[in-house]
Amino acid sequence: DPDFVDAFHSIPTGFVDGAVFAMLLETLKAALERQPEHAELHYHCGRVLDRLGRRVDAIGENEKAVALDPNFTKALIELGKLYQATDRAADAATRLEQAIAAGAEYADVYYMLGNLYRVQGQIGRARSAYRKALAINERYEAAHQALAELPA
Secondary structure: OHHHHHHHHOOOOOOOOHHHHHHHHHHHHHHHHHOOOOHHHHHHHHHHHHHOOOHHHHHHHHHHHHHHOOOOHHHHHHHHHHHHHOOOHHHHHHHHHHHHHOOOOOHHHHHHHHHHHHHOOOHHHHHHHHHHHHHHOOOOHHHHHHHHHOOO
16 A cells, blocks of 8 residues: 555654564565556655665666656656765756656756756756746745855
8 A cells, every 4th residue: 555655654764663664675575576567566665775775776666667657756756866866967857857747846846956957067957947946836945045046
């Protein structure tokens, strides 16, 4: 059940023993053996792997989810975060752009995309992404600050 897995992810790091996530991972793997075509299972497996510190494996599972469902916005956003965390800014930006194209027009996605553009020296694109974040949520303080910090 996706809600059950999401409930575990909402628990802050340090409040749950890693063994609990290892057990959850084994349960997800068993489910994937029965339903390997289920994109959401790959996504949840990837999130658990990330929680266990296995980012490369997490990327692999989320890539499988996107291969099965190219418009799976949660997996695309997760890949954006994972690629950003592994210093793959261009890959992260591509996945977030795909998430937006698939309908994930959220302020935080535009904000993350703006940060990725800024890191890559694409100041105009960063400015545009931050402005889109603010058009969605005009009180998004981090986007206001990031926009103000961009060179003229």
